[in-house]
Amino acid sequence: MGGTSGVLVSYFLNGAADAYEAESTSDMVWKKAFVKGTAEVMEKGGARVGHRTSVDALKPAADALDARMTLSDALVAAREGCESTKKMARAMLGRSANVPPEQLLNNADPGAHAVCVILEALNATMK
């Protein structure tokens, strides 16, 4: 991940922007934006939970927000998702798909880790 991340971020932001366009500012629209952004990443990128990608952290976070939980809860979910990638021996998408299991196991997916880094910053700033 690295060059692809720019494209995925733009998918996310495009999806999020759709949510803002759909309804005018309300307190919770940002949660819907996160959910839409995630859906866009999954649809355009093709990843699902379990594929050992950033989606493994992103989707749990989006699900938490969709269930009207807090950003802190979303962060916890993302971290758990990221942790779960350490046990995934194969990646279905991305550069890691070409890497053998012995290098993947016990290492978190960098994309999932990046999601956690960003959510932590978000969580700290939006308090």
Place this chain on the structure above:
Amino acid sequence: MISNCSIISFFCKLIDELGMGIHGEPGAEKITLSTAETGNLTNVVIKTVCERLDAAIAERQDLGTCPTLAVMVNNLGTVSQAEMLIICQCVYEYLYNGAGLMMNGNHFDEVMLFSGAFMTSLDMNGASVTCFLLPNDNVLKEYLQAPTSCNAWISGMFLQPPSNRHYISSNVASGYELIPKLEADAADTTEYDTAQSSGADISDSTKQVILAITQAVIDNASELERLDRITGDGDLGDTGRFCIPRTARTQYHFGH
């Protein structure tokens, strides 16, 4: 001719034979290099080769008016592509910066360079340099550029003297210099082409969020790179260090 033509800067084997045929026969001369010279092996070797070549050409009487010089750098068969390019660069340096009497790019209207494995040898490693002064009837020049189905032939290129070469420079500092705290960037925004920004007004709180995310990614760049090196292609750290701050600064006028 270099006996061991692996990564030249690491392999410092002495030159055996200078100026030879391709069948393993002894060369015109054996030369050895001082320890200081072996660190700069290719430059020294190729410069020596070119100097000898230049002297040999100068000895001939029947050159006439030749507006075009053709130089062939021939891979005897084992030189890596990277090293061939280094050798060509050394030849280029000699042609335009050297003190060549005849083998001097400044004395010709045109200089062509051919680089490839045109004549290879089972017995020998290294490369050879050949000069061909093309007479002004242009017949041989046309033949040299004629299309051919011979798959070992690689078309030549016309060299530009250093004064004609344009070096693309960037007035943007490298990504590593962009790492310092963005709050301190106020004075630096003039470096960037602000005409490219979205121009949209964003609220202070949004700016804070973008700043925080940018800083977090920069702070974690090493760990992201570490993970990406093991499980991917290792570029996630640099994406964080280079691209994200740059986007933040050019798109959002941080520091205004």
